[in-house]
Amino acid sequence: MKSNGISRRAFAAGALAGTGLLAACGNGIGSRGGSLIDARVDATLNEMYRSYPNTVQLAQKSNGMLVMPLVTEAGLGFGGAYGRGALRVNDATIDYYSVVKGSGGLQIGAQQYAHVLFFMTEEALSEFRRSPGWAAGADLEYVVSDEGDSVAADTTTALSPVLAAVFARAGLRIGATLEGTKYTRIIP
Template sequence: MTHFIKKVATSLCLLAGILLAPQALAEDSYAQAKSTFQQANETQKFFNNAYGYALFPTVGKGGIGIGAAYGKGQVYRTGTYTGDTSLTQVSFGFQLGGQAYSEIIFFKDEKAYNEFTSGSFEFGAQASAVAINIGANAQAGTTGNSAGAGKSAAKAAYINGMAVFTVAKGGLMFEAALAGQSFTFEEK
């Protein structure tokens, strides 16, 4: 990602911060975010069987025409913290507003883990995530990353060795934009 795009992404994430409620901007602990995902029926089997996962307690997203998202996370292999990761996303198209959400990416096996932790990984624009609605009978839909959703409760599966889930934290954003998420990884 070029220096210019990173500056645009950073500026738009600051805009998202202005648009979001203060409680949504508060940095959650990794333990709290993990607990939130563990409470969801959709992710329990993944915690029990995944080779590893990347956890982002707070991802801020905002845009007016051009959008951006940013979040910092930690990567785990067989339950052990192995390094830090960052998520950036730049999108173009009709969009307005800001939101905050938590995200978790499960790795089915060592191959998927190694692909993600190779230093620079990117989801394509066609990837999707299961959006979990905690406390509202766990209805799910799709939003931008790497799993699928069923009609009522999420029926997620690994796609290309990864399954992605998000939980909304706050904000409001209307968009019709294609975008991929890019990740960096630094081993601890």
């Protein structure tokens, strides 16, 4: 018996096709994926080195750097942030990562910023790479201050296993913190 609506078989085929299309949109199929992330990483590193010259030495001394070129954060009561970037070792991309952050409390607005994590010890880099989802904690040392000044690498920062530089495209993000931020390996 024929009905005026669509058949179950047509509905199921359409639903599967739609699911595949949504999955393709979310995982980078059909986009430049890794090459686009790498281009953004290169631009971010150039900007950081130009704006904060002390980071050049840190990059040379580090065992690896996680570069997140653009993190978008928004909130209205509850907030969140998301971005994608690359882990670089010896100036070569090793893996791609996403960053996710959730927050709650009195907040409203949106902002975008970039950040770079410097892994100063081989142990810190290995721990990050082995982790299924690494979370940044309060033990990070920041090498770019809230006032927008570069902080010189001193004995304190030189002994820290992970250092962070957080900066914005149009200047410094005031009060920037990476606490509670989770990094997960992705396939772009």
